[in-house]
Amino acid sequence: AVTIFQLTCAHSVTLTLLSSVKNSEDVRCKCICPPYKDHSGHIYNKNVSQKDCDCLHVVEPMPVPGPDVEAYCLRCECKYEERSSVTIKVTIIIYLSILGLLLLYMVYLTLVEPILKSGFLPLQDHQPFANAHDVLARSRSRANVLNKVEYAQQRWKLQVQEQRKSVFDRHVVLS
């Protein structure tokens, strides 16, 4: 629980902080100019401040001669936009690392753990159906952190198993 809180909190805090930090590449003034007389439409993109974001500052070189500039610029639409590339970068990295961890854990749970249990440690595992209660009993006898984690994991596994049964096998919820 704590990790998720921290994650979401950290994420929201970093994102709000990061989005206030402006990278110099993260502003643009984009002018879209439609076709005019024999000039085809064009898009101009320039890194200027918000007050300079208009056709006269951004459209360079001006494709039309002096008298037509005003008419040409009236048609252009200039938009000032900001983004935060750091936010995007951090978000994608956070997302991919969580996804990667989950995938690793999934591979471990579905492929590696069954092999470990059945193949390599046949002697230790007297009871093939060791359930949460056994683990609970063991964790009480020698209470250390590892056992507690194991107990929590077993309990979680049982819960997921129960959910899986009700969703995929019995189809009582979410069908």
Place this chain on the structure above:
Amino acid sequence: MESEQLFHRGYYRNSYNSITSASSDEELLDGAGVIMDFQTSEDDNLLDGDASIGTHYTMTNGGNINSSTHLLDLLDEPIPGVGTYDDFHTIDWVREKCKDRERHRRINSKKKESAWEMTKSLYDAWSGWLVVTLTGLASGALAGLIDIAADWMTDLKEGICLSALWFNHEQCCWGSNETTFEERDKCPQWKTWAELIIGQAEGPGSYIMNYIMYIFWALSFAFLAVSLVKVFAPYACGSGIPEIKTILSGFIIRGYLGKWTLMIKTITLVLAVASGLSLGKEGPLVHVACCCGNIFSYLFPKYSTNEAKKREVLSAASAAGVSVAFGAPIGGVLFSLEEVSYYFPLKTLWRSFFAALVAAFVLRSINPFGNSRLVLFYVEYHTPWYLFELLPFILLGVFGGLWGAFFIRANIAWCRRRKSTKFGKYPVLEVIIVAAITAVIAFPNPYTRLNTSELIKELFTDCGPLESSSLCDYRNDMNASKIVDDIPDRPAGTGVYSAIWQLCLALIFKIIMTVFTFGIKVPSGLFIPSMAIGAIAGRIVGIAVEQLAYYHHDWFIFKEWCEVGADCITPGLYAMVGAAACLGGVTRMTVSLVVIVFELTGGLEYIVPLMAAVMTSKWVGDAFGREGIYEAHIRLNGYPFLDAKEEFTHTTLAADVMRPRRSDPPLAVLTQDNMTVEDIENLINETSYNGFPVIMSKESQRLVGFALRRDLTIAIESARKKQEGIVGSSRVCFAQHTPSLPAESPRPLKLRSILDMSPFTVTDHTPMEIVVDIFRKLGLRQCLVTHNGIVLGIITKKNILEHLEQLKQHVEPLAPPWHYNKKRYPPSYGPDGKPRPRLHNVQLKPIAEEREETEEEVHLLNSTTL
């Protein structure tokens, strides 16, 4: 509002010491007198005389609350676990509300004692606002993460940004100067897979390469999504709104709003959206927000210990969810009010409002789309609309209603198939197949290849001079000196005609695929695909009307407004109206939908067209079946959801619905002071009922209270462990005073603290419409049926739902039921056919005649019989 009043009066009434004093005229006057009549029936007063010796009518609601009653009890401190609920059970709203009020009173009374208590009470008062603030923050941040990641992954199907891997297509070309007017999304930094793998950007070879990569990515995203869901959190699949509706109405699904569900739903939602399946992220975002609300409510004891209070937070959280999904804070609040919430007092309204505000603010500051808006398809136009356009708008409404009715039928039929046949055994395979079909068909058509949100954006956007898409390929014959903003209607060019063909194909494709997609085992929302279907249809109609107006501007309807060179039709507006109509047809929302769409566009002048279309679509949809998709899914799954919108029009009485039925074994009851611990344990083991009425004695049969199975089990178990001298033969005493016992007998076990001494009761002649109303408004879990103060049976929420279902299936007989003309309870005959003995006006019933209490166990109703 009404239910809030009822809660209050229920409480005040129960706190009186004497029953008669409760029925003052003032209380009867305020509209809810029906309830009074059930409880203060004359019989009670009559009976007071003979049998109430030793019984004090100190009614407490909710067991271990009223401390004054229990000061002398051994079990003064509450037993841990009493008052909680099992998985898949319904909560008792009345009990929870009373518990909260008691807690509040306790804190208030201690407040003056010390500064520390004062701080605690302040913290308690503020915790509601704190928890919604945290929820808003978290849901805003998660929505930002989902938006950014989903955009990036969607574009990953096409190619990759070589200069910065984390940018999506648009961001990659953000600062590029190489984009041209015609091909705005091309820039050298962005490489398609064909360019990277075979080194050529054009030609059939690269097309095939891109096609293959598109299918490959779509399949792998879908596979990852479904396997993560299956391994870690099966509850993360689906849209979640039907379940949240059920949970908010007072149902417990443990783990549905938990940490793992939250994490897996967030992660797999991105994968599911990116895989190009015909689904949206809006519905699951509501689920994500509710998970946040639930998790944060564990930080505050006020909410973590009280299921009813927790649901207030969840209501606010769902508002925050819609707020970030559509960038519509007010729409979110209304959505929570209209669609999901069951109990929505004003306080929750303000908290929802605040949560929606915080969430929208956080999302805005993350700015996920780089357009300073909360959604991708925000559009803004202010062209006027004309009266004759209401006709096509209403036609779009009809289309939306038809689509909604068709979709609900088809999707429910398909889901029922999945639920009941073998085909449901292969969820992973199903997702893979649907994703493969979607990807193979979607790629060739540019409108289906696009991300659905982008498609909606393109359809909503009006054709200005700045647009270059093929939808805006009109033949330009205007002279160059006209003003820019006001482009007259123009004849369509070839690009528009080919775009219409593609849009028609996309429409058919989306309609079919959405039916099969909604309900597969990945997070899948319905809003976006429905809106896309509506937007496509709307845009087609819009272009048709536009061309009609251009070529026939002398028709009488067009004459007034559409002269040559006037701009009178905006096809983008039609797309928007169509989207609202289709969404309305599927979900049957009205007010909240109009507000959401209105917030999307920021144009006040389009409210009337939207209202017309949404209302029409609701009418048309309701003509084919009254429930929206969420209610239909609730019914399909058999969740115990008592819909407040439906009316109960039948003439049955409480006695017809109550359990036990005539043929059933007798009602399982406890007596107040002459049962032993062993007796009770046997009763609990032999039956599966979730609660037992407690009566005075087998002879008098009069009701004392109601004890829940879970509480009994926990209390007896803890007493056996902690109290000395409690053995199997100890007497269990629910009464205030312990009966005099022989000297050598073991100590009695006092369980008064777990007894609900003010169970709701109705008489057997109460019409069911009133009973159903009580259940809906008060959120009861069960209600006892009495006759002359004698417990006859019990009605639970599940019984009512079964009864409603029965009535729906069998058309009610025209002849009045047997009891219609009878004032009295039918003469009771003993098993031997003779009338039963009477004693002091009280009918005594032999034990053998007693009826069975039904399984209140709200394990889900078996939907195959529904």
